[in-house]
Amino acid sequence: MKRHLTTTLAATAALALLTACGGGGDSGSGQTADGKQILKVALWNYATTPEFKAIIEGFENANPDIDVEPVDILADDYSEKVTTMLAGGDSTDVLTMKNVIDYSRFGTRGQLVPLTDEAKKLDPAKQSGLDAYDLDGKYYALPYRQDFWVLYYNKTLLKQAGVAESKLQNLSWDGYATLAKSLTKGDGANKVYGAHQHTWRSVVQATAAAQAGGDLLGGDYGFFKDQYRMTLDLQQGGTLMPWATASSQKITYDTMFATGKAALMPMGTWYASRLLADTKSGKTKVEWGMAPLPQRATDGKVTTFGSPTAFAVNKNSKHTDAAKKFVEWAASEAGATAVAKAGVTPSLQTQAILDTYFALPGVPNDAVAKSAFKPGEVVLEMPVGDKSSDVDQILVEEHELIMTGEKSLDDGLAEMSKRVKNEVG
Amino acid sequence: MTVTLPASPRTQVGRRRSNTWVGWSFILPNFLGFAVLTLVPVIASLALAFLDWDSYSTPRWVGLANFERMIHNDTFWTALRNTAYYAVGHVPLTLCAALGFAVLLNQRLRGVRFFRTALFFPYITSLVAVAVVWNMLLSPELGPVNQFLRAIGIDHPPGWTTSTTWAMPAVILASVWRDLGYYMILYLAGLQTIPGELYEAAQVDGASGWQRFWNITVPSLRPTTFFVLIMLTISSFKVFDLVQVMTEGGPGRSTLVLSQVIFREGITQGRFGYSSAVSMVLFVIVLTITVVQFQWQRRSER
Amino acid sequence: MTLTISPPAPVEAPPAEVPRPRRRPSVRRAFAYLLLVVLSVAVLVPFAWMVSSSLKLDAEVFSVPIRWIPAEFHWDNFTRIWERIPLVTYLRNSVFLSLVITALQVLTGSFAAYGFAKVRFPGRDALFLAYLATIAVPWQAYMVPQYIIMQKAGLVNTHLSLILLQAFGAFGVFLMRQYYLTIPDELSEAARLDGLSEYGIWARIILPLSKPALASLALLTFVNTWNDYMGPFIYLTDNKLWTIQLGLRSFVGLYDAEYAMIMTGSVLSVLPILVIFLLGQKYFVQGIATSGMK
Known part of the structure; x- marks a missing residue:
């Protein structure tokens, strides 16, 4: 019995090690059995992110000699994994740049292949978000997708309150606040909030920076004041769910909007593709529409903020030419069409592509929605x-303190400025 | 290989040599894997504290610059204070709770298996569920905890995770609750080593239950307690997951801990030198506590 | 070095449980039960939330106030998850990794612990402190150097990398060493006189005596490996190698997450641990500490 225990343990361990050695492995040859070039693309959640499949399939059809192999990484810690992989000398050919801050880090470290010539070929007037990738005159990535913020609204709730949808076409933040207050009703578990503003700092801060023309890196944050005051006022009056509750209960914006608990919601265009899918599968019964993001003034000019997503080529790639081809294709008209067909907003924005998008079944294609998709200006989120x-x-931390009421608005803004000046730079 | 007693002075030298050989032979299988895959990277990461490294370019020697930046950095001090606060709360509470329940559940009680399993459940429950439910229980307005506090006459109950003052106690509470079952398992194993006749002898002498606990159980469990104490101290100073999910270090920086700073500065921001300097501080603190406990335990063993 | 309170073991010893108190047993007992029942309920509340959420739609998971009983029971979540992700593969990988790592950790850990607890040689305590010291460094600090070593060894993206990484930790050595310290030296001295080698003493005397510690080490290692996310995330890229925890995180998207699926998966992922736990329990009730000398 006693010996039995030891031998079992030893045998299990030995056997396990042997089998483990067989597992895994790397197809390092760079070619498939039928002689196609293998191109590895690092991306996230391949199964649930439709535009990746659309781009890869489209690219493979256009380039039959290349076989794209997705390297699927979890979205949650994508940048951390890519950083670690590159530190180990990984040679995955194409890297998706999740956000521009990561991009600038990889770019300035010299981990990406310069794509300046390829970027110069693109039309900056139509390639929305391209200028975000300008690092001292050099480009290391080309955007294929650009999300920007719009105002989602629940058509049923608006109709019940007798508010015409066209009213949303040219809405100021004051108008938004008044409307949200009037749309709030019910109590307890049946409460419907007039609006929902997600817990992210950008909802307040990036909006203010884009529309009031402030500099988020500047160290002087007085320009946040109006936007914060409106938000705090709505929160105080019970028009918004308290920030502290939403944050600690991890309330998702999808919960608030897709179950009809909020009538208005500023959110990024990515949410439209989720709503499209959920409406199709019957997961949500909410009738939804999109309007331009409310503005400071009602002069008809629409300024919103957004963030592009791009592909870049790894410096360690052994197939740089094929990788560049992929990045260029994704940013091209053909790539943008494929992205739009997947229900996602491409970086290249032409009338033809907008038409492709609005022709998708389920996309609200009234005049209000169409104007939401033609913002006058999209400012970079950060x-x-x-x-x-x-x-x-720092901005995240101070945002929390202001929104939970741990600091007064003035103190919070002063602290932001002080900390940015003292701790950064 | 066999060692016989008693040994003469001459054979004692030989015995020591053969003991060294025998000792190492036991340790080697584990040590090989440990040395290559843990010890080397750990030493490398501590060496990084004197370098400037972004994970890609060639590291550059910067001497004590990382430490200099650290002592002038407000966030570092905040995180250090918070971590110490957390440890001071978490270690004794978890230790007492784990010991108490282990003793309670080492008795012949009906359904003891169910209770042991139930107490271990928090450790295997999804962290998101833990965070949401605790935040709900501690919700300032609607939570049952504050409703109870108001009912017993406390007019201004704490704001818990939404308040900078009370967020850390809330985190400690949740973490004691989560780790309780884990350390209880270790104590349960330790309790099995106490010979039953010790208790019987004590009972014959008329010792009360409380006396038996203090005079037999506690001293007999000393090696286990030493282990639990060190593991608890270390895990408290390294706490990461629970804080990350429950408060993300907020509100503001009120629950920000050192591991979060290490993670953010290192892998996220790419300042590996600075990140290593912070881990060096953490390492020195924990090591000091461990060595003190180790010496103290060795003295009490004699 | 050893505790002196333990007398040499008799051949037959009664179970090492705290005897029942003689006075007022019913009152105390009732109190203990009450405490335990209340506590168990309190402890299981988050788990109940998990189960309830696993039967909801994604958008219904988080709500204020919490809705404990779903408006509509979506039992199909439990069938749908098998179609959404290759759960069988993930579970198989998790079981494989957890079993192998646990076996290796228990085996090498208890072996090394004997060296640290029962053999005296110069440098022993310093070496032991080196073990302890590494536990004190947070993994976030050395994961990149470790990754580079693995990459150079060509082991990244294999299960072997994780096995090597986690099987030789200091935790098991430390736990077993502490347990061995409670086993009286007289036992091994007697065996030595009988002509047993040190290896024989470990295998035939010490190991059978330390079943409760082996069981708790195995249980805790299994649980930690099973629930580990960051290790597999960094080292396993190929989807075929993924573990259940990675599978669950794949429901977290860039801007939102499918929480009902995550909770469904979490409920499923707790079940194997429960089985292991119930199996391991019998080693905590036998009172075998002193009855091993037969």
Whole structure:
């Protein structure tokens, strides 16, 4: 019995090690059995992110000699994994740049192949978000997707309150606040909030920066004031779910909007593709529409903020030419059409591509929605610089304190400025 | 290989040599894997504290610059204070709770298996569930905890995770609850080593239950307690997951801990030198506590 | 070095449980039960939330106030998850990794612990401190150097990398060493006189005596490996190698997450641990500490 225990343990361990050695492995040859070039693309959640499949399939059809192999990484910690992989000398050919801050880090370290010539071929007027990738005149990535913020609304709730949808076409933040207050009703578990603003700092801060023309890296944050005051006022009056509750209960914006608990919601265009899918599968019964993001003034000009997503070529790639081809294709008209057909907003924005998008079944294609998709200006959500992520951290922390009421608005704003000036740079 | 007693002075030298050989032969299988895959990277990461490294470019020697930046950095001090606060709360509470329940559940009680399993459940429950339910229980307005506090006459109950003052106690509470079952398992194993006749002898002498606990159980469990204490101290100073999911270090920086700073500065921001300097501080603190406990335990063994 | 309170073991010893108190047994007992029942309920509340969420739609998971009983029971979540992700593969990988790592950790850990607890040689305590010291460094600090070593060894993206990484930790050595310290030296001295080698003493005397510690080490290692996310995430890229925890995280998207699926998966992933736990329990009730000398 006693010996039995030891031998069992030893045998299990030995056997396990032997079988483990067989597992895994790397197809390092770079070619498939039928002689196609293998191109590895690092991306996230391949199964649930439709535009990746659309781009890869489209690219393979256009380039039959290349076989794209997705390297699927979890979205949650994508950048951390890519950083670690590159530190170990990984040679995955194409890397998806999740956000511009990561991009500038990889770019300035010299981990990406310069794509300046390829970027110069693109039309900056139509390639929305391209200028975000300008690092001192050099480009290391080309955007294929650009999300920007719009105002989602629940058509049924608006109809019940007798509000015409066209009213949303040219809405100011004051108008938004008044409307949200009037749409709030019910109590307890049946409460319907007039609006929902997600817990992210960008909902307040990036909006203010884009529309009031403030600099998020500047260290002087007085320009946040109006936007914060409106938000705090709505929260105080019970029009918004308290920030502290939403944050600690991990309330998702999808919960609020897709179950009809909020009538208005500023959110990024990525949410439209989720709503499309959920409406199709019957998971949500909410009738939804999109309007332009409310503005400071009602002069008809629409300024919103957004963030592009791009592909870049790994410096360690052994197939640089094929990789560049892929990145260029994704940013091209053909790539943008494939992205739009997947229900996602491409970086290249032409009338033809907008038409493709609005022709998709289920996309609200009334005049209000169409104007939402033609913003006058899309400002980058967070400017790129070597201080961006440090400033971001400070802004997040102080945002929490203001929204939970742990600090008064003035104190919070003063603290932001003080900390950014003292701790960064 | 066999060692016989008693040994003469001459054979004692030989015995020591053969003991060294025998000792190492036991340790070697584990040590090989440990040395290559843990010890080397750990030493490398501590060496990084004197370098400037972004994970890609060639590291650059910067001497004590990382440490200099650290002592002037407000966030580092905040995180250090918070981590110490957390440890001071978490270690004794978890230790007492784990010991108490292990003793309770080492008795012949009906359904003891169910209770042991139930107490271990928090450790295997999804962290998201833990965070949401605790935040709900501690919700300032609607939570049952504050409703109870109001009912017993406390007009301004704490804001828990939404307040900078009370967020850390809330985190400690949740973490004691989560780790309780884990350390209880270790104590349960330790309790099996106490010979039953010790208790019988004590009972014959008329010792009360409380006396038996203090005079037999506690001293007999000393090696286990030493282990639990060190593991608890270390895990408290390294706490990461629970804080990350429950408060993300907030509100503001009120629950920010050192591991979060190490993670953010290192893998996220790419300042591996600075990140290593912070881990060096953490390492020195924990090591000091461990060595003190180790010496103290060795003295009490004699 | 050893505790002196333990007398040499008799051949037959009664179970090492705290005897029942003689006075007022019913009152105390009732109190203990009450405490345990209340506590068990309190302890299981988050788990109940998990189960309830696993039967909801994604958008219904988080709500204020919490809705404990789903408006509509979506039992199909439990069938749908098998179609959404290759759960069988993930579970198989998790079981494989957890079993192998646990076996190796228990085996090498208890072996090394004997060297640290029962053999005296110069440098022993310093070496032991080196073990302890590495536990004190957070993994976040050395994961990149470790990854580079693995990459150079060509082991990244294999199960072997994780096995090597986690099987030789200091935790098991430390736990077993502490347990061995409670086993009286007289036992091994007697065996030595009988002509047993040190290896024989470990295998035939010490190991059978340490079943409760082996069981708790095995259980805790299994649980930690099973629930580990960051290790597999960093080292396993190929989807065929993924573990259950990675599978669960694949429901977290860039901007949102499918929480009902995550909770469904979490409920499923707790079940194997439960089985292991119930199996391991019998080693905590036998009172075998002193009855091993037969």
